[in-house]
Amino acid sequence: MPDTRGVGPVGLLLWCGALLGVGFPLSKISFAAGVSPMVWALLVSMGASLSLLPVLGVRGQLSWPKGRMLRYVVISGLVSFAGINLMIFGLVPKLGAGQVGMMFALSPVATLALSVLFGMKAPGRLGLWGIGFGLIGALLVAFGRGGVEGTLWWSLAGLAIPLILAAGNVYRTLDWPEGAHPMALAFWSHGVAIVALLAVMIWHSDGVDIGSISAVPWAATFQVVAAALTFPAYFRLQKLGGPVLLSQIGYVAAAVGLVIGVLLLGERYGPVSWIGAGITAVGIALTVLAQRDRPLGISVPMPLGRRTRARLGACAAPVSETSAPRIKVL
Numbered sequence: 001m002p003d004t005r006g007v008g009p010v011g012l013l014l015w016c017g018a019l020l021g022v023g024f025p026l027s028k029i030s031f032a033a034g035v036s037p038m039v040w041a042l043l044v045s046m047g048a049s050l051s052l053l054p055v056l057g058v059r060g061q062l063s064w065p066k067g068r069m070l071r072y073v074v075i076s077g078l079v080s081f082a083g084i085n086l087m088i089f090g091l092v093p094k095l096g097a098g099q100v101g102m103m104f105a106l107s108p109v110a111t112l113a114l115s116v117l118f119g120m121k122a123p124g125r126l127g128l129w130g131i132g133f134g135l136i137g138a139l140l141v142a143f144g145r146g147g148v149e150g151t152l153w154w155s156l157a158g159l160a161i162p163l164i165l166a167a168g169n170v171y172r173t174l175d176w177p178e179g180a181h182p183m184a185l186a187f188w189s190h191g192v193a194i195v196a197l198l199a200v201m202i203w204h205s206d207g208v209d210i211g212s213i214s215a216v217p218w219a220a221t222f223q224v225v226a227a228a229l230t231f232p233a234y235f236r237l238q239k240l241g242g243p244v245l246l247s248q249i250g251y252v253a254a255a256v257g258l259v260i261g262v263l264l265l266g267e268r269y270g271p272v273s274w275i276g277a278g279i280t281a282v283g284i285a286l287t288v289l290a291q292r293d294r295p296l297g298i299s300v301p302m303p304l305g306r307r308t309r310a311r312l313g314a315c316a317a318p319v320s321e322t323s324a325p326r327i328k329v330l
Contacts, residue, residue, distance in 0.1 A: 104165070114243075127244075
């Protein structure tokens with residue numbers, strides 16, 4: 001288990017985004033081999049939980065969640081992990097790893113809107129430009145594929161992904177249990193996701209077809225390792241950076257998924273999609289620059305109206321590393 005205590009928000013952003021991006025093409029490989037999206041989602045949560053179990057056991061942090069923490073891990077597990085992974089892995093065979101990755105990348109804009117609505121901290125000018133460039137690029141990639149029957153309708157269905165991601169991102173900051181360790185929250189949230197996925201599979205007549213994973217042993221191994229390395233850092237990024245910065249892992253994941261899909265899986269995208277990928281890369285660069293402690297000396301106009309700027313200026317202060325988010329649950 002890597003030690004991420006000395007890693008800042010930008011490092012965590014790139015780390016989590018790259019590892020999540022690897023999962024898009026891996027899920028496509030698994031589907032081609034006959035593994036259902038539900039089994040693959042179960043594999044992700046099992047990889048995260050089993051890797052955290054010995055670490056939490058040694059540290060004595062395996063106490064059963066109660067009260068607010070129990071509510072937190074149940075909602076997070078059902079919405080942010082079990083539900084969203086089923087959607088993502090189910091849509092990859094229909095749209096391709098690159099395009100689903102770009103749907104994932106639409107979440108920062110939705111998260112920003114919800115964050116402002118709940119009076120939470122919003123990014124500065126450079127950060128807003130980064131989100132804007134990322135959105136434009138993601139839309140170009142998502143709708144830049146031509147000649148694939150039914151792709152547009154599946155693309156529209158995929159727009160539910162950023163909405164669900166945004167709701168989960170904002171909830172996990174608003175309701176963060178005081179004093180809870182990020183690794184404990186990751187472990188129990190994925191534990192809830194495992195129980196939910198197993199219950200659904202048992203309820204279906206097919207049962208739990210775990211054996212199908214044996215058809216793609218290397219892909220399954222990579223997916224388990226990626227999940228194990230992702231989620232402790234994921235919850236730490238949630239605590240340090242808040243929901244808007246966390247959501248921007250979607251841009252990094254989308255870029256990684258697109259490149260792997262093209263280089264290793266033979267996916268093909270038109271010129272519009274590649275232009276969109278380039279614009280998304282600009283958005284990632286602006287996001288990274290916006291996280292620097294020192295001012296860059298770059299003067300950019302605010303890409304929002306006067307009333308929205310006034311509301312953003314009244315948002316809360318940044319969350320410190322040593323304390324839970326100081327945000328009242330609405």
